Amino acid sequence: MGRLVPAVTRALDVLELFLESEAPLSAPDVMRRLGLPRTTVHELVTTLAARSYLVAVPEQPGRYRLGVRTYQLGSRYAEQLDLAAEGQQVAREVAQTCDETVHVAILEDTDVIYIAKVDSTHAVRMVSAAGRRLPAHCTSVGKMLLASLPEAELDARIGGVELVAMTPDSITDPEVLRTALAEIRARGTAFEHRESNPDVSCVAAPVRDSAGRVVAALSVSVPMIRWTEARETELAELALKGAGDLSVRLGHRGAR
Template sequence: MGRLVPAVTRSLDILELFLEGDGTLSAPDITRRLQLPRTTVHELLGTLVARSYLVPAPEQPGRYRLGVRNYQLGSRYAEQFDLAAEGRQVAQEVAETCDETVHVAILEDTDVIYIAKVDSTHAVRMVSAAGRRLPAHCTSVGKMLLASLPADELDARIGGRELTAMTPNSITDPDALRAALAGIRERGVAAEHQESNTDVSCVAAPVRNGAGRVVAALSISVPVIRWTEQRGEELSGLAAKGAAELSTRLGHRGAGL
């Protein structure tokens, strides 16, 4: 591990003090308990307030309490923790129905990270692992997640640069990718055929949280020796059903891509 940054460490020390007592502290309280210079404490408090990690306590002049940013970070952590656990359960149910490999993945920048995986029982199956990272535009889960982004955010992520190819079938032109994503938004499911692995085709559907935001995608991966158009339609419906179930478990009650 690299060198710890003193200012960051002190800021976190301040925030962790609010886990105790009634949840409010003054600058003198913090100065005394952390044995820091008064000027340093005031500078750190000013920064934490400016970033909404702390706010002045109502009707308690000179005292502070935790701000909304801590709640947002905690909610995101809880959301992803629940997502991995619930995703594994739903993936298991889907895999038992179709006997193919099922993944749940999230989007990070221009990559997808698989947070849950359940294998097929077939001897011939997709080789992968939870925690693996792949270029989003080469996968069905990634294209599903990219299709859910607002246009400006999508542009910021893919820009106009040539995209990395994993196989000869990978989409490398940003405009071609945008056209593919438009089709995915219309259909509500995504597919990729030998774009990340020349031996595999996949279908995916979106997973939403309680606020209706797409937070993940669930995919079913099939070796090309078992792939047909009819099988693809069947698995697309099953992926959509599984993604809807996972969305329900995360608190989603609506519809839409």
């Protein structure tokens, strides 16, 4: 574990005082409660106010309350919690329908992070797990999410980045990846055949929020011994329905 940064710890201590107090606090209040020097407290409060984590109360000179930035952070945290909770519920419903493994994942940089997973009742060896991070270009959920990015953002994320291989079938050529992503955008679903796991194929569909932004992807994973063209079509429709259901739960009206 890395070393804690004293200045950051003190700043968080200041913010957490406001969680315990219903009334605005002044710099002397903070000094008394935390036992910090006057200069240190004034520097901390000034910095937090400059970044909108604290805001001065006009009718009470010298006193502060939590600022809009803390609300924004809390809202983002709540959104992520909702997505994970709703994703787990929808993944469970999809898995009950097809008895295959279902994932929900989000994109972070050039990786995907799985936020929900429901396993098949069949014994299947998977490289994925809730909370695990995998290279986006090797997975159906990752390719779906990359394909949903604006071109400039996609270039910023994958330009100059080495595309590592997880299996012999993983895409490692950037131009091949771009071609695959263009096909995904046109089709609306993403497929992966033995690209992250030599024994598994997957199909994924996009999950949208209330503003229509793609915020996650839902996939169905199947062992190659059960993967057929007919099954591919069936599971693609199921992934689209599941992603649509999750999008509706997140407030997207056009998901269906």
